[in-house]
Amino acid sequence: MEVGLRLGIATVVGRGRYGGGGRCHRRRGSRYGYARTPSNLRPIPRDEGRVSKDYSPPSLVLCNARSIGKKTATLRDFFTSQEVDLACVTETWVRERETVTLREMAPPGFSVLHQSRTVGRGGGVALLIREDCSFRALPSPSIPGIECVGLVWGSEVSLAVWLVYRPPSAPAATLSGLLEAVAGWALEFPNLLVLGDFNIHADATPSSQALDLVSSMATLGLSQFVSGPTHQAGHTLDLIFGAGIDVIMSPSMKVPWSDHYALKARIDFPPPPCLGGEPIWARPRRLMDPDRFRQALRDLAPPGDSLTELVEGWNIQLLAAIDEIAPRRPLRHRRNRAPWFTEELRKMKRDLRRLERVWRGARDGASRTSYRVFMKTYEMAVKAAKKSYFLASIASASSRPAQLFSIIRSLTSLEGQPNLNSNSTHSCEAFASSFAEKVLLLRHDLPANLDTMKELEAPRLSSGPVLDHFDRISPADVDRLLQAGKPTTCPLDPCPSWLIRACPDEVRGPLGDIINLSLGTGIFPGELKEAVVRPLLKKTSLDPLDLSNYRPVSNLPFLGKVIERAVAEQLGRFLDETSALDPFQSGFRAGHGTETALVALTDDLRRQLDRGGSGLLILLDLSAAFDMVDHELLDRRLADVGIQGTVLQWLRSFLSGRGQRVALGGELSSRHSLVCGVPQGAILSPMLFNIFMRPLAQLVRSFGLGCHQYADDTQLYLLMDGHPDSAPDTLTRCLEAVAGWLRGSRLKLNPSKTEVLWLGRSDMGLRGQLPSLAGVQLVPASSVKSLGVIFDTSLSMEAQITAITKAAFFHLRQAKQLAPYLSRPDLATVIHATVTSRLDYCNSLYVGLPLRLTQKLQRVQNAAARLLTGSSLRDHIHPVLYQLHWLPVEYRIRFKVLVLTFKALYGLGPSYLRDRLSWYVPQRNLRSANKNTLKIPGLREVRLASTRARAFSAAAPIWWNALSQETRALQDLTSFRRACKTELFHQAFCQGAA
Known part of the structure; x- marks a missing residue:
């Protein structure tokens, strides 16, 4: 029994x-x-999440720090010990840009929202919330005399939290402004929490201000939950108001690092979703030894003769090899920890807690002093341990920029990517449906009949060169294709791509067979047509609960990219040899870029303004242009440029039958088919898009307008003599034709986001209305932003330089905070990546600017040089720049123009820059005939040559001819850059000293 x-x-x-x-x-x-x-x-049943029958509601703590500067470790330990989901800190005394200090205060796995005091010292409020909670920041309102920061917490049921600090010196009228703001919050958010340091006496015998505040809050539906003193003087200054929720208060805690008590409470509110549940399966990187993987691949020979069998065999055998050396293992989510926290710090923390307990028992000045002295020692030890750890980490990552900047972001970034509830398969499906429906809705609004726009198609080439087959790929070509590009790995890949690249001898034969069979048969393998998409929030300030605020980031299989690269080389070579692409298309082409496009554009506009004329610049905006490409139209335009036979068949196969899945937290959505568009993340997509957009530029120029394109960014400009009262009819007819061509090409024009800039004298603007575009009236703006550069009506570049200096000084302040953790070479890397790159971006547009503008940029460079070398303000800047071998800003502009000139002259740049330059040919046989000089435009062509030379076509020849004959004679780009910088460096420093 x-x-x-x-x-x-x-x-x-x-x-x-x-x-x-x-x-x-x-x-x-x-x-x-x-x-x-x-x-x-x-x-044992698996956990479906963190919530269980014995869960506790989320908790928060409210404290007044009275400066966090020397208490970051103590505050972080306090928040960790209290096990809170939300920490509210008033009086941080931290300025707006001191992100490193705020990051030091936050426990691992927490994001920080901070609002500093705009005027004067002190103040500041901060919210610290767990990163794995669903939240979004709220814009801080402007309330005179009040500092506040807010967020919305939760997803299905949300709670708005506003942290408030009112200084003691604030007048009574500030409470009226606060109540006005609370009234608006109460209407917008049914569940509302308003808490902070109000600096009014809400004691047992409250003041009149406190009575008025509490009663006014009650009329708005907010109850007050704090009772008892919150300050060591016996007053109740810190208050918590709530509407739609219940707040369960814990006894107030006296803390030795502030004269305010710390308040802890639990909120009767659904707990925030967080990571947990099922493990994520991964392969240990430490087991992925290339030698063992190479040994496991010794018999790699994909069976079969068909392309499908070869690809399947490739995937199966690679998967077997990686399973042999590094089998998949489950990894459960772990709370982020501080890797720099040593055993010695752990012991010091215990001693500090012991001294705190002694103080709580004795409540005398001696025990408080002992605690505070040891707290300062503990803070210094924490800073030293962090510095030692990050110095070692940064030194080990100095040769890997991606890892280096990942470490730097961990020190400076206050907010991480919000959790997308990765355990929910529904989230995957929601994102997948959102991305697919966006394109389908856009196509639904466009006409289905494409025949109406046939007359706008580029004429078919009746004769000329064609590309109807691919050349066979040799083993040497396979090795080169394998090592080209970044070794990105897709979740659909059988093994990491860097391992495949480490074994060229083992994979060369099978990989070459797959590529040659694909190119020879005109078939792209169907197994490689699926993309894995990850949602990425466009900006951290956007609402993470709104799916429209995410952009899809596609990842494609590595094998498919290698095949694409083989096609792209042959297709790109054919397009370059036949000049099939539009010469003014600068996107994704060798020698072309945003800067070359903007140099040509501003050169035309400045010369027109120099002649006393005016101009109109129109920046077209297209919605999801790459995703909207119609395959039938693309097929016809490929044939127009000479793509035929097997090549055209392969491209059809490449575009057809594609699909995508969304990946979130180890889960994959169902497959969604793509009926249009060029695949995001594909190597061929930019090239195919340029071919698709080719007729648009030809159409615009047929009306006498200029046109520059960078991928889907299209810039139209009309040059006009004098200053007409209204736009000419040519512009109206051109815009109508452009809108019609886009409709016929099934591309969605967004006229409300299309920008227009009138260029000319400020007192002689257009008096009449501009024409409409797709039914929307165009209105000139005072400034527009094109390809990252801000233009105003006079092309003064003042707004652009102001934006650059503001951003550069922000990053300089961050670099200064990072300086204790960085060696000088690493600090130089950070400065070059975040500051110098901004000074150099499109700086060839700053030709001939007034000294007052270039001096703003020079101040940025001077500050960066002093930070890097540790020089003081009393030290003269020229020796510092000379020591670093940095060209001053004025000479950096000249250097960029000269390099662009060299590339244009020797076929390394776009033809539209080469056409603006011409070699000097004397009328007689003079000694100067062979000196490689350029012709300088005469005064009849451009007056700028005799003033500030603000046009590229006028400044480039002057500066080119000023170079030494030896430098001008060089025809190698690397040698020219080296000689040019040496010559300019000598002019900047040595001649002045002489």
Whole structure:
């Protein structure tokens, strides 16, 4: 009977180390010695999330720090020990840009929202919230005399939290402004929490201000939950108001690092979703040894003769090899920890807590002093440990920029990417549907009949060169294709791509067979047509709960990219040799870029203004242009440029039958088919898009307008003599034709985001209305932003330089905070990446600017040089720049113009820059005939040559001819850059000293 009972009871057994069922074991020392019968065992149920029947509601703590500057470690330990989900800190005394200090205060795994005091010292409020909670920041309102910061917490049921600090010196009228703001918040958010340091006496015998505040809050539906003193003087200054929720207060805590008490409360509110549940399966990187992987691939020979069998065999055998050396293992989510926290710091923390307990028991000045002295020692030890750890980490990552900047972001970034509830398969499906429906809705609004726009198509080439087959790929080509590009890995890949690149001898033969069979048959493998998409929030300030605020980031299989690269090389070479692409298309073409496009544009506009004329600049905006490309139209335009036969068949196969899935937290959505568009993340997509957009520029120029394109950014400009009262009819007809061509090409024009800039004298603007575009009236703006550069009506570049200096000084302040953790070479890397790159971006547009503008940029460079070298303000800047071998800003502009000139002259740049330059040819056979000089435009062509030379076509020849004959004679780009910088450096420093 006893044995029968024992066999009938279901015993709970674990799932094993890796999530599988455990083996049947004989229990050691068992009285009966029977083995467990698997049929009598039931597995432990898996956790479906963090919420369980014994969960506790989310908690928060409110404290007044009275400066966090020397208390960051103490505050972080306090928040960690209290196990809070939300920490509210008033009086941070931190300025707006001191992100490193705020990051030091936050426990691992927390984001920080901070609002500093705009005028004067002190003040500042900060919210610290767990990163794995669903939240979004709220814009801080402007309330005179009040500092506040807010967020919305939760997803399905949300709670708005506003942290408020009112200084003691604030007049009574500030409460009226606060109540006005609270009234608006109460209407917008049913569940509302307003808390902070109000600096009014809401004691047992409250002041009139406190009575008025509490009663006014009550009329808005907010109850006050704090009772008892919150300040060591016995007053109640810190208050918590709530509407739609219940707040459960804990006893107030006296803390030795502030004269305010710390308040802790629990909120009767659904707990925020967080990471947990099922493990994520991954392969240990430490086991991925290239030698062992190479040995596992010794017999790699994909079976079969068809392309499908070859690709399937490739994937199967690579997967078997990686499984042999690094099998997948489950990794559960772990709370972020501080890797720099040593055992010595742990002991000091225990001693600090012991001194705190002594102070709480004694409540005397001596114990408080002992605690505060040891707290300062502990803070210094924490800073030293962090510095030592990050110095070692940054030194080990100095040769890997991506890892280096990842470490730097961990020190400076206050907010991480919000959690997207990665355990929910529904989230995957919601994102997948959102991305697919966006394109379908845009196509639904466009006409289905494409025949109406046939007259606008580029004429088919009746004769000329064609590309109808691919050349066979040699083993040397396979090695080159394998090593080209970044070794990105897609979740659909059988193994990491860097491992494949580490084994060229083993994969060369099978990979070459797959590529050549694909190119020879004109078929792109169907197994490689699926993309894995990850949602990325466009800006951290956007609402993470709104799916429209995310952009899809696609990842494609590595094998497919290698095949694409083989096609792209041959297709790109054919397009360059036949000049099939529009010469003014600068997107994704060698020698072209945003700067070359803007140099040509501003050169035309400045010369027109120099002649006393005016101009109109129109920046077209297209919605999801790459995703809207119609395959039938693209097929016709490929044929127009000479793509035929097997090549055209392969491109059709490449575009057809594609699909995508959304990946979130180890889950994949169902497959969504793509009926249009060029695949995001594909190597061929930019090239195909340029071919698709080719007729648009030809159409615009047929009306006499200029046109520059960078991928889907299209810039139209009309040059006009004098200053007409209204736009000419040519512009109206051109815009109508452009809108019609876009409709016929099934591209969605966004006229409300299309920008217009009138260029000319400020007192002689257009008096009449501009024409409409797709039914929307165009209105000139005072400034527009094109390809990252701000233009105004006079092309003064003042707004652009102001924006650059503001951003550069922000990054300089961050670099200064990082300086204790960085060696000088690493600090130089950070400065070059965040500051110098901004000074140099499109700086060829700053030709001939007034000294008052270039001096703003020079101040940025001077500050960066002093930070890097540790020089003081009393030190003269020229020796500092000379020591760093940095060209001053004025000479950096000249250097960029000269490099662009060299590239244009020797076929390394776009033809539209080369056409603006011409070699000097004397009328007689003079000695200057062979000196490689350029012709300088005469005064009849451009007056700028005799003033500030603000046009590229006028300044470039002057500066080119000023170079030494030896430098001008060089024809290698690297040698020219080196010689040019040496010559300019000598002019900037040595000539002045002489």
